[in-house]
Amino acid sequence: MEIPYTVVARRDTGVWNAKVGIWLFLASEVMLFGGLFSAYVFLRLDAGPGDWPHGVLNVPVGTFNTAILIISSVTVVLAWAALKMRQFTRYRIYMAITILCGVVFLVVKLGYEWPQKYVHFGARIKESELAKYEKYLGNQHLLAEGFAPRKEITGHLHNPQALHDPNIKEYEIALDPVNADPTNKKMDRPHFFYVPPTEKIGIVEKADVEYANMFLPKHSSYFATYFTITGLHGAHVLAGVLVFCYMLLPASTRLYRQNPEHLANRVEVAGLFWHFVDLIWIFVFPLFYLL
Amino acid sequence: MDTTTHVGAHAAHDPHPHGEHPHHELGFWRKYIFSTDHKVIGIQYGLCGLVFLFLGFSLMMMMRWQLAYPGQALPVIGKILNVFGPGSMPDGKMTPEFYNSLGAMHGTIMIFLGIVPVAFAAFGNFVVPLQIGAPDMTFPKINAASFWAFFVGGMIMLFSFFVPGGAAKTGWTAYTPLSIITDQGGTYDPVFNGQTLWLIAFIFLITSSLLGAVNFISTIIQLRAPGLTWMRLPFFVWAQFVTAFLLLLAFPPLESALIMQLMDRLAGTSFFLPSGLVVNGTPLHVSGGGSPLLWQHLFWFLGHPEVYVLILPAMGIVAEIIANNSRKPLWGYKSLVFAALVLGFLSFIVWAHHMWLTGMGTAVSAFFQTTTLIISIPSVIILSAFFISLWGGSIRFTVPMLFATAFLPMFGIGGLTGIPLAFNSADLYLHDTYYVIAHFHYIVAPGTIFGLFAGIYYWYPKATGRMMNEFWGKVHFWPSFICMNLIFLPMFLQGMLGMHRRWYDGGQGWTLAGDKVWGLSGFQWNQPISIAAWCMGLAQIPFIINFFWSMRHGKKAVSDNPWEATTLEWTAPNMPPHGNFVTPPVAYRGPYEYSLPGRDRDFTMQNEPIEPGEQVHHPSTEPVLHA
Known part of the structure; x- marks a missing residue:
């Protein structure tokens, strides 16, 4: 038995299955982070004057991480485009760059920014x-x-x-x-x-x-929301990196030999997820670093 | 699907040269345990959910003893219940802590481990792909992952009964700050305590319904059979479609709230702890600055759509069974569909009517009061359409139909008694009384659960090839129906007396529970209610025996379509094989073409082509649109 429309689009809906699936999943992710951001708004509005700290995060490092994520969003599209043009080597290079960006982001976040807070x-x-x-x-x-x-x-x-x-x-x-x-x-x-x-x-x-x-999560509402939201965001980055790694493994190469369009679809879906993770960061960065 | 293994071994006598193996035999574990077949997963969900339903009901049967005979030792069973630890039933007498655990876990288990898995996951998994003529779900592996996430979550919930201090105690709503300061310190383990495990288990359950919801929606969008246009979908499919959207969008905010409560409990944050909180006379050493109201908002943002998650699938089941057993098309199909969609949308903007007592402010209250009254309109449309569908029908009172017709007045009572609660002035008095308990139990117990029973009796032959016993079905129905009303009707009286829903002693020590109504005091009413509850427990025995006995010994279904129904699931063979249909079906007409004039049968299935010269006037019989 085979499930229809895993690779080719259904004519009257115009999409293949996983694309519907990922958009639905992202809708639920919007609600998940929406819940957290609404907590941020709630707590910040509740905070009295002077109770919400400003300027305790390292803005240049945050800016660097923002740039890294945006670059990776570009490279993942290039990887997908390379697959569509059936240039497998280029696909692998762009995918590797994307993974590298994700790892750099996580190292900066978890290896530098967070520990700096633990000793402050x-x-x-x-x-x-x-x-x-x-x-x-x-x-x-x-x-x-x-x-x-x-x-x-x-x-x-x-x-x-x-x-x-x-x-x-x-x-x-x-x-x-x-x-x-x-x-x-x-x-x-x-x-x-x-x-x-x-x-x-x-x-x-x-x-x-x-x-x-x-400056631990328990220090204040500010750091509670900061660590919770960046932690959950970091978990999403990690998940994306793992999925991308899978797409460089031999299993994916075999899939490419059998059905390159199927792999391209997978990369597209994972790429949509990656863009979403990037988008969340675009909200996180001003909310915690700048405002 | 990974059916591509063993290609070589079968290639010689394989009619499908491209590695397709419709009859490829899987081992026991892959076929029945770690299956990716939607029907097996549906049955797994169903069996687990039914076990949890009975378990949740058993917790309540224990509590009913304490309410009727507070402080007295529970005979026989009391001693056995000491397995729950020394703090539960010393000398057979229930401790307040254990009572609180039972109450919290009754709600949690019934809603999230009982009804949602059966109503949404079990029926949705088993029936929806068959009804839309699909071979399976769009993502079979994710479907299996959904079940196993549910299973793990359920096991953690059960496990939490046996950790030091017992299971969660702060109600199924886990209101903060109580839920954060509870189960902490002393003999409690920092992680393995009731409340923390409740949170962790819940995150698994939410993951499960997220995966399920994505699967259901994409399956309904993508895998409808050719010709099965949106307005030809059975109402059950529409109900599941809306339900899936509710789960998809309402659960994640609760998940974020659970993460925050978990942070409050494990990392010492103060998301929900206000400044200056004093516990047992000592100020709590936390940063403060949090908001207990935030938890309530996030909780009820799920909590209210959840109510419709519980009721919509049951409405879908009832719709199918009413059309089938009144032998006429469902009245107002389009109104039903749009009412369900409006209901789904409105259910997202009524949540704060659970919070009238928090003092949110009059403007906020006025908004939510208005939306709450508006949402009664689509509910009434649905119920009215069901009633009118019965009008002039040739009604067959089969067992599924008995449950489906009982659903209508029971849901009616539940719905109408909700209106006083929608007005915040009336609710100030009724809030947290037994009136509220009676109101929502009328919706979910004789409402939803009767819908579920109806569905089980109705689709049983499709799953097993045999019918459930009619006589024992009636023996199940009538006592259940009577007991349900004996249990919940007096609770309205208790509630209007002002009896609070969380009293551990059933009201014995409270003056206002001594007022008499209809010959008994509010407290004394507990006894007939409890006896009715235990009788209802007994009334489930014929069902349980019938359910298992009929699998092997029930009457064989006369055909693949024993109820003479019209929808596509009845064109598949009984006990459909992996892949479901012998030939993929094509739909030519609407879902409820009963009693078409000028035919020798009173039902015309969706896959029967329009005959030459047939008058097509029903709006749902549009020309076939091949995908």
Whole structure:
């Protein structure tokens, strides 16, 4: 028994089966990420002034990753076009470039961007104690400029054992430039390039802290949504890479010898998925890095 | 399909030289367990779903003891139930925690492991490809993957009963923040605890329905037989088509919510935990800033379309059976189709009527109240069309027809009692009372489940080649029908008294449950309800025996079309082989051409060509359009 319309299009619908399937699947993916993005909107609208951090991600690295994904979206189309023209070697080269781009994206994300966050520390000061830390927060200055107040002191934690040891009463933080020099006008807005923490040590008493943690998912709604959405997106990138790898394996070469159009269809379907993953990133990038 | 293996071995006597093996014998495991045949997968779904339905019902039968006789030891069975661990039934008495687990798992199992798998996956898998004249689903392997994802999800749900602390306890809705702070710390395992396993199992179930939904829609779009135009599809196919879209689009937002709740439980995030939450007198050490309302929105964004996922397939089954047993075309076919489509669309914009008590604001409430009232219109169209279809028919009260006709008033009661709940002013009083329980159970229990029984009796000969026993079918039907009403009708009274649906003691300790209505106090009504529930458990025994006994010993079906029906599945041989049809069917006419004038038979099948001189006036008999 054979299922009709796996390779050739049905005349009255104009499509073959997998193309209907992938578009339906992508519709459900839109709803999946839609749920997460609506959570982002909900939580961000609920956050009070100064509760939603800005400029904590590395924009140039994010831009680089955006470019990488866009390039890979182009190469996957070129791979498909090469197959359509029955140029198998070119197809393999473009496919390899696509996979490489996916891997680079994942390495940058999981190997560099995420771990950088794990060692960054932030202590949110209690509303009542904000004035006590004016020298790190510069809220008088911000008020005069018309900006939202700062509530958090960030940097590298000098005494990491303070996180778990109840006997240590203070956090010693190598301050980020924004807390080291809070009234400097250059610090009013987030930086494009990453600026490392300064040598200046700030002391924050635990009793004054509402909540403090490394930049982990549990740190704040911002990082919760950031890690969840980029994590799920990364899982999709990984899935795409695995599918593309399968399309370079001997099994796919055999399929090409038997029925090149079938392989081209598979690449087209996987390519649609890949474009979707790219599109999700186009939403993720401004939402977390820029806005 | 990978039927290309062993080409060489069979080549000598193979009439199909291109490696096609319609009668290629697969081993036992490939044929019955890891099958990619839509019929086998449908039956797998059906059997698993029926087992889960009975299991979910059994959980409720246990709870009914606690409600009727709170704090008393459950005789005989109570001791056995200690397998659920020391915290479940010490000395045969149900603990509050165990009661909560039973309640949460009753809802979860009934809806997601019972009705959806049977109504959508089992009937959809078995019947839809046959009804549209297709050899199989578009993606048979994905179809098998869908079943196995469901199976794994179901097993995890069952397994969660036996972890320390027992299964999930916060209702099938798992409202936050309770569902996040529950089952944590102390003797609970960080991963192997009821609530976390509930979330993980659920993700498997959603994966399963996603794969199923993609398959159903693409199959209906792509694999319709030549001539089977959209307006010639049986209504059942339309119902499954709309249902698949609901599952496809409504489930993913819940999946995202499940992922977030899983993050809250495992990674310590605060998606659904508000700032300043105090638990047992101590402030919770989390970042806060989350929104419990967000969970409710995402949950009910699935939750409401889910209601139509439960009812639409049953409506489809009832439509087939009413047309077949009243021997006349379904009244208002086009109205039915468009009503189902409108119903599907509107079901996406009514969800917040489950949240009147959250204080969303009057503007939001007004919007959802309006859409909720509008959605009753297509529902009424469907039900009216079914009733009118009976008018003037030559009705045969076969067992499937008994269940199908019982569906109509039961669904009617369920639907009409929903209207007071749609108004947020009336709902403020009725919210979370037994009135709500009675309302939606009228829809899903004597409604959907009767539809499912009707479908089982109806398509049984196609799957097994034998009929189920008529007499025992009636012995199954009448007690079930009576008990259903004895169970749920008094619950309206209890609800209007103000009795809350989650009381562990059945209302014994509450003043307002002492008010009398129709001679009994609200609390005392629990006893007749519980007895009726146990009687209904007994009433399922004839069905279970009939179901298995008839497989080997039932009366042989007189032909491939024992009900003298018109749709394409009856042109396939009984127990259709892999690939279904001997010759691929072509459709020449609409799905319900019963009692055409001037014919010697009162049914004309879809694959019978238009005869010369035949008057074609029915709108669904358009000229044949070959694909």
